[in-house]
Amino acid sequence: MAQEIDIKLLRRYSHLELISRQVVEGFITGLHKSPFHGFSVEFAEHRIYNQGESTRHIDWKLFARSDKLFVKKYEEETNLRCRIVMDTSSSMLYPVNQEASFENPNKLVFSVYAAAAIIQMLKKQRDAFGLSVFNEQIEFNSPAKSSNVHQKYVFGELEKILSIKADDNKKKTAAIDTLHQIAEQINRRSLVVIFSDMFDDISRKDDLFDALQHLRHNKHEVILFHVLDKKSEIDFEFQNRPYRFIDLESNLELKLHPNEVKKLYVKAMKEYYEELKIKCGQFQIDYVEADINKGFHQILMPYFIKRKKML
Amino acid sequence: MALEFTDSNFEELVLKSDKPVLVDFWAEWCGPCRQVGPLVEELSKEYEGKAVIGKVDVEANSEISVQFGIRNIPTILFFKGGELVDKQVGYAPKATLAAKIDALL
Numbered sequence: 001m002a003q004e005i006d007i008k009l010l011r012r013y014s015h016l017e018l019i020s021r022q023v024v025e026g027f028i029t030g031l032h033k034s035p036f037h038g039f040s041v042e043f044a045e046h047r048i049y050n051q052g053e054s055t056r057h058i059d060w061k062l063f064a065r066s067d068k069l070f071v072k073k074y075e076e077e078t079n080l081r082c083r084i085v086m087d088t089s090s091s092m093l094y095p096v097n098q099e100a101s102f103e104n105p106n107k108l109v110f111s112v113y114a115a116a117a118i119i120q121m122l123k124k125q126r127d128a129f130g131l132s133v134f135n136e137q138i139e140f141n142s143p144a145k146s147s148n149v150h151q152k153y154v155f156g157e158l159e160k161i162l163s164i165k166a167d168d169n170k171k172k173t174a175a176i177d178t179l180h181q182i183a184e185q186i187n188r189r190s191l192v193v194i195f196s197d198m199f200d201d202i203s204r205k206d207d208l209f210d211a212l213q214h215l216r217h218n219k220h221e222v223i224l225f226h227v228l229d230k231k232s233e234i235d236f237e238f239q240n241r242p243y244r245f246i247d248l249e250s251n252l253e254l255k256l257h258p259n260e261v262k263k264l265y266v267k268a269m270k271e272y273y274e275e276l277k278i279k280c281g282q283f284q285i286d287y288v289e290a291d292i293n294k295g296f297h298q299i300l301m302p303y304f305i306k307r308k309k310m311l
Numbered sequence: 312m313a314l315e316f317t318d319s320n321f322e323e324l325v326l327k328s329d330k331p332v333l334v335d336f337w338a339e340w341c342g343p344c345r346q347v348g349p350l351v352e353e354l355s356k357e358y359e360g361k362a363v364i365g366k367v368d369v370e371a372n373s374e375i376s377v378q379f380g381i382r383n384i385p386t387i388l389f390f391k392g393g394e395l396v397d398k399q400v401g402y403a404p405k406a407t408l409a410a411k412i413d414a415l416l
Binding site for chain 1: 341342343386400402
């Protein structure tokens with residue numbers, strides 16, 4: 001059976017800690033400062049009035065001028081649209097642990113819970129949220145809505161992700177193509193939240209940066225949560241004995257003595273991450289290092305700060 | 312400059328065109344149409360020679376509007392080889408429209 005997202009655990013975050021913290025800092029009052037209220041926000045089209053329909057949204061001014069009955073139609077009433085983009089490639093299943101859970105997550109489980117917490121907060125604010133899931137291709141793509149039904153639907157998808165195991169089919173990361181596609185698909189200004197370990201083909205890193213830049217067009221705001229297990233992936237802290245390293249995306253095996261490669265590895269990773277950070281800075285993308293061992297505060301706070309800026 | 316399609320020239324200019332065609336159904340009194348209008352003008356310059364881009368005033372040309380069942384304005388229809396291939400109802404940003412034309416080129 002698919003593992004379920006434990007709403008109680010989320011609430012612990014969304015209610016107690018964060019809300020109380022925000023109230024103290026006057027966060028919540030700030031969140032409602034939007035100058036837009038209710039309808040009139042995004043008047044998108046006129047539609048011929050059908051007999052029997054409510055007269056409430058008839059454009060009476062137009063009727064007065066021209067005797068025509070048209071109804072004004074609006075885009076869904078919302079302050080913000082948020083698209084959560086989740087990488088579910090096999091490398092996200094690191095550290096390999098069959099019993100990955102909220103308390104002891106791998107990168108994927110961590111991302112799912114972080115995304116669920118953000119969705120929970122968006123829902124409270126009546127903001128619209130959509131989910132895109134990708135690995136080698138876009139696996140799932142939902143529109144952005146803010147209803148309860150939509151939340152259940154999206155949570156259902158997230159729960160499916162929780163049940164992915166390391167032994168399942170290996171899925172590579174194709175962040176470049178998929179990010180381009182996603183950038184094309186979002187047509188209204190949105191907040192784009194990406195969860196990925198960014199382990200794409202390192203020789204194509206310029207293309208990856210292009211894809212990130214593409215997301216910034218149309219004035220989207222982008223937060224990149226770079227999900228990683230800092231201890232082993234960046235600092236390469238392993239015991240001083242031979243290890244067998246297995247690439248989760250291709251199953252390639254490598255027998256190594258960590259101390260021999262540590263220096264080289266740490267240097268290469270550091271360079272890549274530094275470059276990623278610099279590029280994100282240039283594109284005005286918020287880069288957030290999300291270490292799976294450090295809990296969820298590191299995710300939610302940057303999100304709130306960004307959210308506040310967008311109003 | 313975007314073309315003006317009418318009941319009389321629609322078949323000639325749109326259905327018999329060998330290029331992709333974008334048709335914007337609009338009316339003078341409709342707010343969102345006036346938002347879309349300038350985008351269509353810009354697109355007509357950018358795609359000059361590659362695609363045919365024009366507008367239909369639904370007030371003056373009820374025949375085509377009825378033929379294509381236009382009940383909402385703005386509605387933007389995309390034709391290729393005389394066939395209706397895509398449709399956008401309501402306001403959409405320029406990039407969305409451009410992407411739809413690009414898909415037909």
